[in-house]
Amino acid sequence: MQYFVNVTLTGLTEGMVYSAFALALVLIWRSTRIVNFAQGSMAAATTFIALALIQAGQSYWVALIVALLSGLLLGAIIERVVIRPVEGGPELNAVIVTLGLFVAIQAAIAIVFGSAFQSFPTPFGLEGFQVGDNRIALTPNSVWVIAAVLVTMALLVVLFRFTRIGLAMRASAFGQEVARLLGVRVGRMLTLGWALAAVVGSLAGLLIAGGEFVYPAYMDSLIVFGFVAAVLGGLDSPIGAIVGGLILGLALSYVSGYVERGSALVNVAALVILMVVLLVRPGGLFASSTARRA
Amino acid sequence: MSDLQSPANTTAEGRTTGSKTAEEAPTEATAGADQPTASRRRSLLPQSTLLRHLLVLLLAAVGAVVLLEITDPFTNSQLATLTYYAIAAGGLTVLTGMNGQISLGHGALMAVGAYTTALFLSADEPLPLPLILLAAIVTATAVGALVGVAAARLHGPYLAGATLALAVGLPGLAIYFHDVLGGEQGMRVRAPRAPEAFESFISAVSGNSATNTKWLAYLGAICLLITYFLLANLIRSRIGRTWRAVRDQEVAAELAGINLGAWRVLAFVVSAAAAGLAGGVLALVVRLAAPSGFTLVLSLALLTAIVIGGLGSLLGALLGSALLVFLPPFVTDLGAGWGLDNTEAAQLAPFVYGVVLIVAMIFAPAGVVGTLRMRWLTRQAKRSAAQSSRG
Numbered sequence: 001m002q003y004f005v006n007v008t009l010t011g012l013t014e015g016m017v018y019s020a021f022a023l024a025l026v027l028i029w030r031s032t033r034i035v036n037f038a039q040g041s042m043a044a045a046t047t048f049i050a051l052a053l054i055q056a057g058q059s060y061w062v063a064l065i066v067a068l069l070s071g072l073l074l075g076a077i078i079e080r081v082v083i084r085p086v087e088g089g090p091e092l093n094a095v096i097v098t099l100g101l102f103v104a105i106q107a108a109i110a111i112v113f114g115s116a117f118q119s120f121p122t123p124f125g126l127e128g129f130q131v132g133d134n135r136i137a138l139t140p141n142s143v144w145v146i147a148a149v150l151v152t153m154a155l156l157v158v159l160f161r162f163t164r165i166g167l168a169m170r171a172s173a174f175g176q177e178v179a180r181l182l183g184v185r186v187g188r189m190l191t192l193g194w195a196l197a198a199v200v201g202s203l204a205g206l207l208i209a210g211g212e213f214v215y216p217a218y219m220d221s222l223i224v225f226g227f228v229a230a231v232l233g234g235l236d237s238p239i240g241a242i243v244g245g246l247i248l249g250l251a252l253s254y255v256s257g258y259v260e261r262g263s264a265l266v267n268v269a270a271l272v273i274l275m276v277v278l279l280v281r282p283g284g285l286f287a288s289s290t291a292r293r294a
Numbered sequence: 295m296s297d298l299q300s301p302a303n304t305t306a307e308g309r310t311t312g313s314k315t316a317e318e319a320p321t322e323a324t325a326g327a328d329q330p331t332a333s334r335r336r337s338l339l340p341q342s343t344l345l346r347h348l349l350v351l352l353l354a355a356v357g358a359v360v361l362l363e364i365t366d367p368f369t370n371s372q373l374a375t376l377t378y379y380a381i382a383a384g385g386l387t388v389l390t391g392m393n394g395q396i397s398l399g400h401g402a403l404m405a406v407g408a409y410t411t412a413l414f415l416s417a418d419e420p421l422p423l424p425l426i427l428l429a430a431i432v433t434a435t436a437v438g439a440l441v442g443v444a445a446a447r448l449h450g451p452y453l454a455g456a457t458l459a460l461a462v463g464l465p466g467l468a469i470y471f472h473d474v475l476g477g478e479q480g481m482r483v484r485a486p487r488a489p490e491a492f493e494s495f496i497s498a499v500s501g502n503s504a505t506n507t508k509w510l511a512y513l514g515a516i517c518l519l520i521t522y523f524l525l526a527n528l529i530r531s532r533i534g535r536t537w538r539a540v541r542d543q544e545v546a547a548e549l550a551g552i553n554l555g556a557w558r559v560l561a562f563v564v565s566a567a568a569a570g571l572a573g574g575v576l577a578l579v580v581r582l583a584a585p586s587g588f589t590l591v592l593s594l595a596l597l598t599a600i601v602i603g604g605l606g607s608l609l610g611a612l613l614g615s616a617l618l619v620f621l622p623p624f625v626t627d628l629g630a631g632w633g634l635d636n637t638e639a640a641q642l643a644p645f646v647y648g649v650v651l652i653v654a655m656i657f658a659p660a661g662v663v664g665t666l667r668m669r670w671l672t673r674q675a676k677r678s679a680a681q682s683s684r685g
Binding site: 029035037082085086090092093095097099100103104105106108110111217220223224227231264265266270271275 | 398444451462641647651
């Protein structure tokens with residue numbers, strides 16, 4: 001029973017990170033109909049910036065803020081410079097451009113920061129809380145992870161629901177021509193959307209890195225998990241992405257916790273889940289209408 | 295006349311108006327795949343497709359022998375590497391260029407072929423090599439069919455994501471079944487020795503010593519030539535035309551009674567077979583089948599090869615593969631000259647792949663071969679227009 005609780009808690013914590021990452025993918029998908037496969041590399045880049053600052057003696061929090069800001073900048077620059085020319089064009093071209101970014105940024109990280117494994121610090125302890133006589137798998141760090149993701153999501157909800165900029169962003173995602181006619185600077189909104197998504201992605205990258213080893217390709221699995229979570233939720237729905245992330249986190253945690261040598265199977269399990277979802281419900285678990293042809 | 299101009303026109307339009315043409319225009323990236331029809335009339339090659347391809351095959355075989363005999367052993371081994379990249383890229387270009395499906399999973403399918411080859415060769419009395427390579431093809435085809443069935447229902451980004459999951463997930467199986475497949479260390483491959491006939495052939499042709507490296511390079515070249523011959527015939531056949539119809543005009547193709555799903559699965563299966571063979575050749579040439587050999591970067595490198603060469607063109611796939619082989623040593627040297635250490639300099643190659651993918655998609659979506667072909671066609675069209683207006 002206690003083991004089950006611990007596996008579940010681990011799954012929920014990791015699921016929160018997958019949710020955040022899936023949310024970043026969904027934000028971009030909704031505004032530009034592009035799946036940003038470079039998200040993982042972009043997040044890895046900002047994580048390495050944070051790591052460099054921490055190694056230079058700065059505090060975790062300074063590093064966090066600088067990393068998120070550099071994510072904002074990186075997202076905006078990438079949208080403006082390389083994504084804009086292929087936006088609205090054939091879908092294959094956009095996919096190939098984001099894949100090019102993916103491999104180019106990853107290689108750039110290795111060139112600048114080296115490809116060795118480096119440990120990434122956490123701001124809080126990694127020892128589980130004491131409940132009665134048992135130590136559970138909920139650590140101060142996982143509380144921080146969950147809180148950080150929840151706060152980010154709340155901020156996004158506030159932005160999209162209650163501000164003019166959020167309204168303009170929703171409008172340009174909903175109907176570009178109409179929004180443009182009504183005076184929304186659609187181009188800027190798309191840039192802002194990518195920038196925000198890059199911030200959320202960077203946060204996910206920093207959170208999953210805490211207490212682990214980072215290397216240039218450490219986000220490869222996370223981009224798959226984020227994609228699977230987003231597809232679980234239907235790619236179009238932020239709520240779906242969050243629920244999808246949690247479901248995936250739990251499922252993968254049970255696989256690695258209950259199957260013998262299951263940790264080697266986590267990536268395969270994600271593949272199986274994705275295949276089943278795409279075959280049975282291509283529109284995601286929460287699709288209200290029929291699957292749209294991307 | 296209008297027939298001549300159409301490919302050039304669609305791209306010019308696609309570049310200027312962007313979003314408008316997204317629905318009607320054939321996928322811009324693959325526009326270069328449509329072969330010119332009018333230019334053949336003046337060509338010296340025979341009319342029959344099969345005869346023409348046989349002639350090219352013969353010339354290419356002679357060219358391969360000459361190339362392998364005048365180059366040094368190191369270049370021989372580089373050319374052996376080129377053959378497996380080119381086989382896989384040829385398969386991928388059929389899938390992506392002809393049928394508009396993207397796959398990031400071809401590295402994983404190559405892994406299937408490589409591990410199959412390694413397993414069969416580790417037997418005490420290994421089967422003859424052609425049978426083993428055939429087994430590699432069959433296994434990869436089976437996996438490809440499975441993926442293809444799922445993939446047939448998916449579009450662009452969904453398909454990319456699903457095959458990405460395949461590329462990241464499948465090597466995990468090698469670690470899970472580490473008793474059989476050797477875990478992280480992988481499986482050593484005992485490459486079979488060259489047959490006697492090969493040694494006498496080499497000594498008759500050039501008098502060079504028939505080393506094992508040379509034998510593997512020849513083996514790869516033979517596989518490459520056979521694969522490209524078969525793929526070229528397939529592309530020019532009814533099957534190839536149907537694939538292009540499915541790619542460019544989904545609705546029209548469906549109305550014409552084409553079962554979209556079945557044809558997509560077929561494209562994936564053919565492409566997976568090529569990847570399986572490429573994996574088999576890779577295992578023989580590298581003499582190792584390990585998860586680290588089949589990373590995502592391999593799949594993305596293959597994608598770079600076909601994009602830079604021009605989607606849908608086998609010649610483009612071959613040129614792109616040559617780039618994959620000869621570019622890394624070049625940029626690594628360059629990086630070392632700039633004061634990077636070895637591991638950093640080694641990363642310059644993937645960096646260049648990525649930049650090339652981005653730049654190619656923004657400025658020349660039809661790739662090298664496609665862009666040149668389009669230039670040529672535009673010039674032809676202009677010239678004949680000028681002539682007709684004068685006359």
